[in-house]
Amino acid sequence: MAAPQLDARDPLEPQPLIEGQHTDKTINDSLLAHVWRGAGKGWWACFAVALSLLGMLVIAISWTLYKGIGVWGNNIPVGWAFGIINFVWWIGIGHAGTLISAILLLFQQKWRTSINRFAEAMTLFAVICALLFPLLHTGRPWFAIYWLMPYPSTNGIWPQFKSPLTWDVFAVTTYFTISLLFWFLGLVPDLAALRDSSQSKAKRLIYGMLAMGWRGSGRHWAEYKWSYVLLAGLSTPLVLSVHTIVSFDFATSVIPGWHTTIFPPYFVAGAVFSGFAMVMTWMIPARKFLGLKHVVTPKHLENMCKIMLVTGMMVSYGYLMEHFIAWYSGDPYEFAQFYYTRMRGPMAGVYWTMIFCNVVVPQIWWFKRWRHNIMVMWFASLLINVGMWCERFNIVVTSLHQDFLPSSWRNYAPTWVDITLFMGTIGLFSTLFLLFLKFVPAVAVTEVKELRHELAHDPTADPVGETH
Amino acid sequence: MSEHGHEESSFVARQFAVAEFPSPQTLLDGTTKMREAGYKNLDTHTPFPIHGLEEALGLKRPKIPLIVLCGAIAGACIAYAMIYFCNVFDWPLNIGNRPPHGPPANIPITFELAVLLGGGSAFMGFFALAKLPQPYHPIFESEDFQRASIDAFFLSVELPPGTDMDRTLADIRASGALSAEIVEESER
Amino acid sequence: MSCDDNHEAGSKDRAKRKSLPIAGKTSRPKYWTSAEDRARTAPVPGAANEFAGGTFDVGPDGKGTGVSRRGFVQVASLSTAIAAVGAACRKPPQKIVPFVRRPEEVVPGNPLHFATAYGLDGYASGLLVESHEGRPTKVEGNPAHPQTLGATTSFEQSLTLSVYDDDRAKQIRTGSRPLAWRTFLAETAVRANSLAENRGAGLRFLIAPTTSPFLADLRRRILERFPGAKFISYASLSDDGAVEGAKLAFGKPLVARHKAAPANVILALDADFLGEGNEQTRLSREFAARREPSRQMSRLYVVEPAMTITGSMADHRLRLQGSEVAGFLSSLISMLASRGLAALAPLASLTHGQRHGDPKWLVALATDLERSRGNSLIIAGRRQPAAVHALVAALNVALNNLGNTVEFGTPLTSDAMTGGAPLAALAQEIASGGVDTLVITASNPVYGAPVDLKFAKLLERVPNTIYHTLYEDETAAAVKTIVPAAHPLESWSDLRATDGTVSIVQPLIAPLWGGIQEADVLAAFVGEGDVGAHTLLRRFWQAQGKAPGDFDGNWERWLADGIVPGTGAPVEAGLAIDGAALAQAITPLLPHGKQGMEIAFAADPKLYDGRFANSVWLQELPHPITKLTWDNAAMISEATAKALGLEDSDIVEVSYRDRRIDAPIMVVPGHADDCVTLPLGYGRTGAETVAADVGFNAGALRASDAPWYDRGVKLEKTGRRFTFAITQDHWKMSPDGREIPPPVVEASIAEVLDPKSKFHEELEERRPNPEHPQPQIHKPVDYSGQQYKWAMAIDLNKCTGCSACVVACQSENNITTVGKENVQKGRAMHWIRIDRYYQGTFEDPAMVVQPLACVHCETAPCEYVCPVNATVHSDEGLNEMVYNRCIGTRYCSNNCPYKVRRFNYLNYIADYSAAREMGMNPDVTVRTRGIMEKCTYCVQRIEQKRIATRLEGRVILDGELETACQQGCPTRAIVFGSLNDANSKVSQLHADPRRYDLLHEIGTRPRTVYLARVRNPNPELAAEGGARPKGEQMKGGHE
Secondary structure, three states, X not given: OOHHHHOOOOOOOOOOOOOOOOOHHHHHHHHHHHHHXXXXXXXXXXXXXXXXXXXXXXXXXXXXXXXXXXXXXXXXXXXXXXXXXXXXXXXXXXXXXXXXXXXXHHOOOXXXXXXXXXXXXXXXXXXXXXXXXXXXXXXXXXXXXXXOOOOOOOOOOOOOXXXXXXXXXXXXXXXXXXXXXXXXXXXXXXXXXXXXXXXXXXXXXXXXXHHOOOOOEHHHHHHHHHHHHHHHHHHHHHHHHHXXXXXXXXXXXXXXXXXOOOHHHXXXXXXXXXXXXXXXXXXXXXXXXXXXXXXXXXXXXXXXXXXXXXXXXXXXXXXXXXXXXXXXXXXXXXXXXXXHHHHHOOOHHHHHHHHHHHHHHHHHHHOHHHHHXXXXXXXXXXXXXXXXXXXXXXXXXXXXXXXXXXXXXXXXOOOHHHHHHHHHXXXXXXXXHHHHHHHOOOOOHHHHHXXXXXXXXXXXXXXXXOOO | OOOHHHHOOOOOOOEEEEEEEOOHHHHHHHHHHHHHOOOOOEEEEXXXXXXXXXXXXXOOOOOHXXXXXXXXXXXXXXHHHHHHHHHHHHOOOEEOOEOOOOHHHHHHHHHHHXXXXXXXXXXXXXXXXXXXXXXXXXXXXXXXXXXXXXXOEEEEEEEOOOOOHHHHHHHXXXXXXOEEEEEEOOOO | OHHHHHHHHHHHOOOOOXXXXXXXXXXXXXXXXXXXXXXXXXXXXXXXXXXXXXXXXXXXXXXXXXXXXXXXXXXXXXXXXXXXXXXXXXXXXXXOOEOOOOOOOOOOOOOEEEEEEEEOOOEEEEEEEEEEOOEEEEEEEOOOOOOOXXXXXXXXXXXXXXXXXXXXXXXXXXXXXXXXXXXXXXXXHHHHHHHHHOOOOOEEEEEOOOXXXXXXXXXXXXXXXXXXXXXXXXXXXXXXXXXXXXXXXXXXXXXXXXXOOOOOXXXXXXXXXXXXXXXXXXXXXXXXXXXXXXXXXXXXXXXXXXXXXXXXXXXXXXXXXXXXXXXXXXXXXXXXXXXXXXXXHHHHHHHOOOOOOOHHHHHHHHHHHHHOOOOEEEEEOOOOOHHHHXXXXXXXXXXXXXXXXXXXXXXOOOOOOOOHHHHHHHHHHHHOOOOOEEEEOOOOHHHHXXXXXXXXXXXXXXXXXXXXEOEOOHHHHHXXXXXXXXXXXXXXXXXXXXXXXXXXXXXXXXXXXXXXXXXXXXXXXXXXXXXXXXXXXXXXXXXXXXXXXXXHHHHHHHHHHOOEOOOOOOOOOOXXXXXXXXXXXXXXXXXXXXXXXEEXXXXXXXXXXXXXXXXXXXXXXXXXXXXXXXXXXXXXXXXXXXXXXXXXXXXXXXXXXXXXXXXXEEEOOOOXXXXXXXXXXXXXXXXXXXXXXXXXXXXXXXXXXXXXXXXXXXXXXXXXXXXXXXXXXXXXXXXXXXXXXOOOXXXXXXXHHOOOOHHHXXXXXXXXXXXXXXXXXXXXXXXXXXXXXXXXXXXXXXXXXXXXXXXXXXXXXXXOOOOHHHHHHOOOOOOOEEEEEEEEOOOOEEEEEEEEOOOOOOXXXXXXXXXXXXXXXXXXXXXXXXXXXXXXXXXXXXXXXXXXXXXXXXXOOOOOOHHHHHOOOOOOOOOOOOOEEXXXXXXXXXXXXXXXXXXXXXXXXXXXXXXXXXXXXXXXXEEEEEOOOOOOHHHHHHOOOOEEOOOHHHOOOOOEEEEOEEEOOOOOOOOOOOOOOOHHHHHHOOO
8 A cells, every 4th residue: 555655765664644545635624624613512521621620710810819829828938839830830831832843843854744733832822821820929910010021110120130030031921922923824824725615704704814815825935934944943942942041940049959050951851741741642632533643643643752751861860960969069958958858858749759750651662562552652641741740849849848947947738729720721721722623723734735745756655646 | 707907997907827737846847937938927826835936936045034133133132232221231239249240141031032033023024025914816816726725736927918818828738737817806 | 245244243253253164075966946747747728727716817916817807896996096096196195205305396207215114013124115206116125224224025025016906995884884084983982982981891902013102102092091991912923932932031021133143053943034024134134144155154054844945045954843843952952951051951851861853963053053152043933832932042041142143122012922812812802792892903813813713703793893904804804894994105103123223104105095094093092083193193203202302303304214213122131041940831831742743834925924915916926935826835745745645736635623624735845744834824715806716724724722833634635636836847857867057056165165176167167268268250249348337146145035036126127917827827927037946855955046037148149039129239238128119929038048038928917907007117118918028137227327327427336226136135145237347246246256157158148147055064964964965865856
């Protein structure tokens, strides 16, 4: 059959990137089908759940704004807790999207095309969730929202640009903006395709407006390719810088467990790790229910497993180094932090969960059979999401609750608001994601077509899907 | 539909010859032929970018990279200037014994703003150069042109007033098109 | 300066004072902060109230968000509150005189200071009260006063809160019928006349012990009119034991006055002389002065059942049950007698052979006491029985300390006896129906009285009961007529210090809630109720003709200075003891043969006898030893807990005689075994909103025949658990093996005096060293060009942990309270906290306290992380908080290695009453929700002084500018000043060989430095207990 020859240029990879015989038309129809198809029971069920979680988020936020941060579990010394944990967690998840679409694009990884749209959307929504927290966690958000911006205020005070928090503001807003532009730019040709294959006038009108009158002009394509590649080129260092800067929030401080030079690489690796886990968590059900199995093939999933294995090992190396340096530096506070507080302290449970989920679990992907067992893959990805959350808990809370002077050591316990806020952002994320799946092609149709042709025009393969 | 255009004195309808080609490869060949045949204002319309179209259409180097470069540099300069003005020039303060001007601390924001403006100009630049959004284009008059975004490969030639339509259509067909027609800008 | 006069004293009688031998060095100590490892039991939110009875959300007053419960009271009292504002803003009608000569009219913004006095149990503490536009805002000690010497206790500091307390009684009423003062006077006149007919036979006055000559005179006049009437003094924490003891020893009731200055060796027998009592402030100062590390350094032995402030300062501490102290004392006496102290021979036989306490300890102590005859001091606590006080007197006499370290004088209180006995007599009379009218001015006798008197019931049998009170408390609920009392800061009166010196008490403000002064109530019975205390007081003193010259002049001077010169009380001369007789008298009194676990009642260092229960400041003030807030706990030793199968935080049923109460257990270090300590003053059930539902009432077990100690108490597990609100959470630091540098440094005097000792090597590592400075990336900012370079030094060797500074800071800086639940969450707001570290075994630990506020690091880690420039450095090196710029990221707090920053997690100030707001310091911003705050080195005081001195065209001199904590400190442990003045006290201390910087190793370059704690162990005992135990000993405490 023809399928294996589709990617004969890649002899090491037996599975095809696109399964079955396709024409542009069939690809087009199959990939847009889920947009035209009416929402099924399943979708509505998920949407209902998502919306109710979102409702809880609204309640939790209102309560926080009404009463103050005191309704959270934070205290002195644990000045940061769930708020910052969730912020870092969500930002980290966002990273996979940009990484897949940008870096894999630059490295011309063909398999990216089937999942990049998906991942980019995920980035956007994750960053939206993340953005909530830095604002909410401040004592006076109504000022925080604009005092962090350098504007000539009446009292003449400027922001303090040596603070990593100020860096954060610029990093995260930039990250969100660029991701949004990148995503939309990639979406334009598909919107045109939607416009042109839409049946009702209304849809045609709406998608038409969004498509901005795209007509696939060769002159446009010429500039388009460049600006797309350049955006990708810019996003690549950006995505690395963002989590680096997030890690500075901790690395630049003096707190044992925060004051660590390995944080930037280790945070970025962690981000990609968790990001891919999240992509997988969503992709596996999506490819089943949206009928994308022919473009999101076992090969894609396997590649993701490999990436998670690699990044997981990087993260493990990070943990290893933290502990090594704590011992090697001879700093008693560092040592106490890593060998007593974390391993045996009141929050040791979280630490060991982290070790299990982030260090042990990925190791299963050394074995091919686990890289092909969808169910196992899916559960593993869930565990990794959990593990990465625990990692942030360890860094933020565990480090703070026992620092230098034993007299100020304090325990920490979250309140219902903390938990609701977290669940709520998951609701927000899911809501946005479900809407995305409903109204936008989940796979970059244009790029898949392009890919198909590239493969088809491979000299070693015989022309496929050409209309004679 | 296309007759009224001539009676109108005030409005001169632009005319295009639109031809569909069976495959990207044939489109490339056809385009090259037409260009060599001396036709100007050629354009192609395809569902996805096709390798070699730039040459076929005889386009110059794209301008985007330069625009992005300028944007990025501007971003960096603005950022550093802003930081310097705020924390060093306008109101220097003793912040935990750190010197007011600390270059290392300025790197992150400088970089981020460079990326922001660079990326922004890449995006804006493209739409500006492509003159998009542009809700209407004469070529949309063609019936099956909508397949251009799905699975069809079109070549369009803007015809200066008083061109010999038949000859043009003939040339296009000769260059390997499946079908060819003349579309005319409608007055709306 | 205290050290100077100490040296004088030193030189004066160095001849007869042999310097003490010095202990050798031992190994580095290990510190721990508490008993069990709470690590694995994270506090369960909500579980907090299973004992107190659940409240949903706790507001700053510690009650359910305030609003719900207090709301009603507030609305009800709104009109009064508004009236109050009016009242507050006009000066009191009578002429009161500022401390320093100033134009009398108030200059807005310029506070005036008025000298006045406050008597906790009748004895005067001379105060200076700061008044802004007629509103008292801050209490300081009066430097001219012989008792306070310019310092204060936390009780005195809290006066500016209670004066504005919205819960205070506000209406004269009989039953529910409101009365006008005039009506009350009229009715009283009528009643007085009818009483006068039978010579006032049925008329009784139950008053609080007082030293006021003015009130004594009033009393005389009342008794003239009503010869049949009687006055009874009552205080639930009385010193009767001491008075009776003196009576046993010398044949007449006398009061001892102690002097710590000349004492080389001090033996405190269950006496917390640094933590409570009328001499507390002065003795603390004198004691601290003698702790300067030198060969003349004094040595303190403490024998006590539960760790106290004094015990924590001890060089050697022996934990004994309260009732074993007598035995210990007689053993000591017989030992001294056997060593040739002839005077004690007759008393030697008291021990019945058996030795109490560790013999080695006894020997060492005895040797020390002998060695420093004439310069030793033995003090017995108020909880000890008369016999012990008598023996102590005998011992002091025998060691001829009399006249040097201890003096006796006739009691200055109008009644020598103020305890259960007189009250029991009154109860008798009431029971027999002999009392027709009872006027109560004592503080809350129904709550404080021994429970077996059933005082509340008795009161029902009195036809007319008139209660003069600050609060609608338990007693108010049991009487017919209530007369709201004027607050001490609203009253005219006079009081005498322990040495007899008289201070005139002048009001700072007109009575806010129409309170009536005690003098007016009493005067009503001689028909002068409408004359006014001010006039009566002036009349009285005019009649005294104390000083020559025109009275008005003297009067103004007395008011201004806060003391009346030449009013000191005489000292009893030629006291002698007949040992044989004493032995006779005492033998039957010595405790014998009682069996069972010991129950010990104790005055609470925060609420005293419960009268301060409605003060949020004191309720939330961490207990000096246990760091417990918003509750009291039944304290037992670890061994006892094990024996009874109890754990910390268990709620037990305490059954004693036929009474039982529920109480939460706290297992505390250094507590005597087989003995439970129950702090009094909690479990109040009056109408006060703050006091309600806090702690348990130990008084419900207290019988008149055993006010302090008894045996036969049982503790039974109820199965329920309690969650304490403790500011210094229970963690072990070293036992789990981690080796972090101890935050407190201490050494034996030997090590300190030996310049080549390991101690000095270690300290070299812990402070900046010009030879090899710490590596720096940035060039340190140079402050030498500035006019001032503010800095602080805290001498751990002087700090007793009394916590006066904490309340002083709270009062000066408008620091809010957060309520129990928020304390449990770890959100207490105190800018200065007192860290407590134990060392040694759990059974016999040594304790060190360390006051810690913002140390104003020169390379402040908090500053560079703030995104909005809300915390920055000033030219003079202050680490400043810009409240109105703060957005509350809390990053600064996270990055503060000392964790001294405090965050307003909720809008704690939301339900402040209109009245409370008047007590705020107008010079300090009141912080709202979402803002970070911390110690500012009292920047408002700095700026005020700066302005004042600029006007005089000079610089601020060293010592004329004091921070609130420094000013309140009884031992002068805190010193503040400018390092640019090489001769300033703070500069000298920064150069002191004992100086070290907390967390020096992380390079924050703090401006506040510490001076190491020094202990002066007896070489014969140095190995054990005292200063430096061995590592394995301390392990023992944790297995």
